[in-house]
Amino acid sequence: MSLSPWLKSPFTDLTGAIVSHQWYGACADMEMKALDCLEAYGLDRGLKKCDPLIRDFTECALKIKQFKRMNAIRWERNRQYWAGERSKEDRWSKSPTHDSY
Template sequence: MSLSPFFRSPFTDITGGIVSHQMLGECQKQEMQYMDCLEAYGLDRGKVKCADLFSNFHECQTKTLQFKRFMAIRRERERQIAEGKLKGDEKFLNPRIDGF
């Protein structure tokens, strides 16, 4: 989470995008929603009121749920291989195109 600078100048306006996701970041939308909520409620109340938006933004940054899902799928595939349910070329089949 970033805070606004104590002294605001054209230099801080130019360099402010470096520490945010607004320039070529994939989490632009989540960051703006969180910052708008903080602006509406203030920093102290915003930390409580905007906690769900912060968790969405944090997930976008870290992708921890996506990684956990990937690991669960990998463990299930390894379990099926160990049990003998998947053999030969079936071990490495990709999901169906419409399976997502």
């Protein structure tokens, strides 16, 4: 994982904030905690010390576990349908009622 640019210049300092999650709401706090930790320990030592924060931020930004879980549910429902355990009407769950949240 590369967190530092290969070539550091004033241009990279100016444009580095463009690719940031601070504009969005969901992962802004996690990104800030990870970057504060990296700033405190430095890049080389921070990659080891701040690894849990970096992994949490990466999961929040990319949602890899969520997509894997969604695909596993989809494959299991298809397997149940192909095995005859689910009917065609019951293949996908019904949407929740409007007052269930």
